[in-house]
Amino acid sequence: MTAWQVKGWCPGALRPMASGDGLIVRVRPPGGRLSPAQAEAIARAALAHGNGIIDLSARANLQLRGVTEASHGPLIADLRAHGLIDPDIETEQLRNLIVTPFRPASSYIDALTAVLTAALAQMPPLPGKFGFALDCGPRPVLSGASADIRVERAADGQLILRPDGYGLGRVVNDLAQDAVSLAQWFAASGGVTDGRGRMAALIGRGVVPPGCDTAPAQPLPQPLPQPAPGPHAEGVLVALAFGQMRAETLIALAALGHELRPTPWRMLFLAAATQIPAIAELVTDPAEPLLRVTACTGAPGCPQALGQTRTLARSLAALVPAGSVLHVSGCAKGCAHPGPADLTLIASPRGFGLVRGGTASDTPMQTGLSPADLPDLLKAPHAPPL
Ligand code: SF4
Known part of the structure; x- marks a missing residue:
């Protein structure tokens, strides 16, 4: 538990x-x-x-x-x-839609956003965290953002709908109808349990989405650069x-x-x-060390936090090498950075746990660390487990 x-x-x-x-x-x-x-x-x-x-x-x-x-x-x-x-909570909850910020003013992406927003009213009952990403701008940038159905482009410029967790998408004929149809498939295929569920988890169980045979325009590097x-x-x-x-x-x-x-x-x-x-x-400086650290609210702002996070993250930022990410989490939920980070520190009642190359919910390879222990660990973030 x-x-x-x-x-x-x-x-x-x-x-x-x-x-x-x-x-x-x-x-x-x-x-x-x-x-x-x-x-x-x-x-x-x-x-x-x-x-x-x-x-x-x-x-x-x-x-x-x-x-x-x-x-x-x-x-x-x-x-x-x-x-x-x-107008109401149900409409608000459904409107989990991330749109690429890299788009010209009043572009076709705004029109697609309006179409997809209107289609939300036709969706079957979906889990509270189920969401959509419109990532069909000049270059894909949202693959690392939380979404279950992604609108992307194929190499020939056609729009595709790609279920999160699946490498291929289906070519869009009618965006609204196709998005509703994919969401209906998700619900009918067992994607929702007790009101919860995510597309990637369904795909991870080996369920194959229908009609998905078209690759997105470019393979995405992992981890995705921000x-x-x-x-x-x-x-x-x-x-x-x-x-x-x-x-x-x-x-x-x-x-x-x-x-x-x-x-x-x-x-x-x-x-x-x-x-x-x-x-x-x-x-505004891409070299600013604070961009290499991420931390949730932590204590005292979050009632679930088991320690302070941001003061510690600030104090360690200058020690994080360029290109690496340090995640300081107030508990194993990892709200600030759900994906893997080079180094993750997780607050616990007995000091901090340390995970290398994983997430806050992974089993720490070291536990009981005090803030005084951390600078030395950070000086060699890719070192093998101590
Ligand atoms: S990771 Fe834990 S402590 Fe941090 S905001 Fe989320 S629930 Fe709160």
Whole structure:
């Protein structure tokens, strides 16, 4: 039995999740984008009704922290006035859709996003964490992001729908119908148990999806490189340490006047921007050591945490070699980085456990480590187990 709680659903705005510092209210930007006015509205709502701290989630959403039972209603009213709230919890829960941020303004990808969003209403009952990724931009970038059905491109440019965990996809004829049909196949094939389940787990049981015979455009390197902050063809990517910012930072970003696209890398994409903004909290140097560490909220912000995470991760960042990733997790759930990392430290009641090349839920090769032990271990992150 795990020590941490598996909830099987993601928080939303209408169904927030309790945390150590109050309710977490997750805003899912419609179409994967925020106008400057919407971004400013979120920031001002975070100041008025929360503690002013905003997280970027691994599903490209924004989370407002420190909301109370009393302030939740007024918060929702403020966000609804800016078109940021779904009509009901069921609609909100289904809208697990990540869109590639690397797309021109008003592109065909926005049209596909609208088609897929509308199709969600036709989906069969799906698990709370079931999601979609529209990754059909100039280059695939979302293969490492959580999704169950992926819209990608084949080498000849045709759109394909690829079930997560399967190497091939089916050529899209009608995006809405085809996506609904694949989701129906998932449900009918035993993908849902007790309201939970993921596509990759179903595929992993040897169940073969029908009609999937077309490869995506390019084989994806493993582990997937994360896009670097800085200028890109379609705009500028800016990062935030641990994906967290103060509301004032979001207000300053909104004032630049660009559409903001949250990303699953806990960065924000400023569409059509050409200049790197000079805003205090932003990480814009690809060589910044903080980009090599990832850490969840940890104690005291998460009630399940068995130790502090971000202070430790900050203190160790400069020791992590370029190209490596250190994940510090407050418990074995590994929320901040579900996939493998070069080195993972997991808090436990008896110090930190250490996993090399695995995830927070793997069995640690060393346990009972104190923070004082860690710098020496990090100096040789690829060393064989001690
Ligand atoms: S991994 Fe971190 S954020 Fe997730 S439940 Fe554990 S302590 Fe909390």
